[in-house]
Amino acid sequence: MEPLDDKELSQLLQRWESPGAPPELRKKLPVRRPSLWQWLLTGSIRIPVPVGLAAVVLLALWLLAGKAPPSPVAQPPASINLADFQPVLELEPQVVGRNEKQ
Amino acid sequence: MMRSRKGFLAAVTCCLLIAGLGRLGFAQSARIDSGSVSQAKFGFYFETHLSPGTPPLSDSFSTRTTDEPGIIHRVLLDRRGRVYVGYDVRVVVLPEPNTYRVTFQRLTMTPDAAKEIMGEGFSSWRPLPRSNWGPPATQDIRGGDVLQLEFLANPSTGQQVVDYVTVQEPSRKFNGFDVLPERKFSYTPGPSRDFGTDDAELTIQAPRLIINGRLDESSTRNFGEISGALVWIYTAKRGRYILSLVPRPELGFRRAGEVRGSSLSFVVGTDEFRLSSGARIAPGQASFNLYVLHEPDWKPTYPNADLAAFSMGSERPATWTVRD
Numbered sequence: 001m002e003p004l005d006d007k008e009l010s011q012l013l014q015r016w017e018s019p020g021a022p023p024e025l026r027k028k029l030p031v032r033r034p035s036l037w038q039w040l041l042t043g044s045i046r047i048p049v050p051v052g053l054a055a056v057v058l059l060a061l062w063l064l065a066g067k068a069p070p071s072p073v074a075q076p077p078a079s080i081n082l083a084d085f086q087p088v089l090e091l092e093p094q095v096v097g098r099n100e101k102q
Numbered sequence: 103m104m105r106s107r108k109g110f111l112a113a114v115t116c117c118l119l120i121a122g123l124g125r126l127g128f129a130q131s132a133r134i135d136s137g138s139v140s141q142a143k144f145g146f147y148f149e150t151h152l153s154p155g156t157p158p159l160s161d162s163f164s165t166r167t168t169d170e171p172g173i174i175h176r177v178l179l180d181r182r183g184r185v186y187v188g189y190d191v192r193v194v195v196l197p198e199p200n201t202y203r204v205t206f207q208r209l210t211m212t213p214d215a216a217k218e219i220m221g222e223g224f225s226s227w228r229p230l231p232r233s234n235w236g237p238p239a240t241q242d243i244r245g246g247d248v249l250q251l252e253f254l255a256n257p258s259t260g261q262q263v264v265d266y267v268t269v270q271e272p273s274r275k276f277n278g279f280d281v282l283p284e285r286k287f288s289y290t291p292g293p294s295r296d297f298g299t300d301d302a303e304l305t306i307q308a309p310r311l312i313i314n315g316r317l318d319e320s321s322t323r324n325f326g327e328i329s330g331a332l333v334w335i336y337t338a339k340r341g342r343y344i345l346s347l348v349p350r351p352e353l354g355f356r357r358a359g360e361v362r363g364s365s366l367s368f369v370v371g372t373d374e375f376r377l378s379s380g381a382r383i384a385p386g387q388a389s390f391n392l393y394v395l396h397e398p399d400w401k402p403t404y405p406n407a408d409l410a411a412f413s414m415g416s417e418r419p420a421t422w423t424v425r426d
Binding site: 078079080081082083084085086087088089090091092093094095096 | 157158159160161162163178179180182183185186187189204206207230231232233235236237238239241243247248249250251252253254255256257258259261263266267289291
């Protein structure tokens with residue numbers, strides 16, 4: 001076959017019809033834009049690896065820095081007030097430390 | 103499996119610790135006040151106990167004792183609830199040497215005395231109901247005898263407030279040119295037992311606190327004295343440091359310093375504390391390890407507390423519980 005010159009090639013290209021897209025490819029095209037909720041539930045975000053690694057490192061540092069110091073394991077008891085007490089009906093002093101040597 | 107085993111061990115440990123603490127002091131009374139009033143011919147000495155000591159009285163509890171010739175007024179106050187209760191003691195020196203007639207009776211307070219004790223708003227204070235005590239109760243005693251006076255009861259907790267009082271010679275400060283040590287009274291009820299390490303108490307008197315080499319000026323205004331198995335100091339912006347001679351790891355204490363005679367020092371985080379006391383801090387002649395529990399968020403909660411000033415107090419280990 002003789003090689004085509006530019007004119008013949010141009011005519012040939014004008015007559016050429018591109019083949020149609022395969023039906024499988026059409027199925028892969030989104031029929032409509034997903035709702036916000038659908039995207040939140042099933043969507044994905046592609047991020048560059050360095051950005052993802054940096055985010056992980058920052059998150060780890062933040063968690064370590066924000067870690068609360070260990071709290072003491074002891075706690076004082078609840079207290080009572082003077083108003084919780086009732087006076088006795090009668091005062092009855094009793095000797096308890098008798099000094100017998102005197 | 104590991105989790106349940108760990109939980110089981112923690113529960114057993116808690117039970118043992120609580121049982122141990124209970125053995126040490128749950129049934130004991132706690133000293134909540136003490137003092138003396140000296141008059142020309144006698145000294146009246148008292149010590150107030152809460153029995154049993156747990157739960158403790160809130161930090162709004164305080165006491166005042168005033169006197170006039172032959173009569174002592176004992177007043178217990180709750181500044182938050184603005185309630186008070188008290189009694190009068192009349193002491194008569196009898197002709198027989200070293201004998202006294204002591205009469206307990208209803209509290210009497212002049213408006214001036216009430217104003218001095220409760221402040222300007224004294225009229226808004228109210229006495230505990232039924233605090234007239236019935237007829238006066240009289241006892242003749244010899245000097246050194248101790249009188250036990252149960253005068254308040256809490257039916258919901260089974261606790262009592264009990265005063266132990268005695269009449270002795272007046273507490274004199276001078277004998278000629280000699281300065282005499284202050285005469286103090288203390289009484290411990292209940293059966294005696296052997297001394298244990300948990301009985302060792304720390305005493306801090308008129309402390310001067312140095313933090314990271316700088317004197318805490320507010321500590322120079324404190325001339326009080328506290329003692330207890332657990333004593334604490336509070337400093338502004340740093341919270342409370344509870345000090346113990348005994349390790350008490352179950353309560354979260356860590357070895358952080360030492361006690362040497364009348365001074366102690368410890369380090370918590372990047373802060374170094376040095377405290378000099380007006381008297382020996384720990385019993386005995388040796389230097390001792392000091393164990394510290396830091397509560398950075400703790401602040402005094404009593405009314406009109408000065409959060410910027412040094413303060414101190416004591417706790418009883420038996421009143422602390424182990425957290426689950």
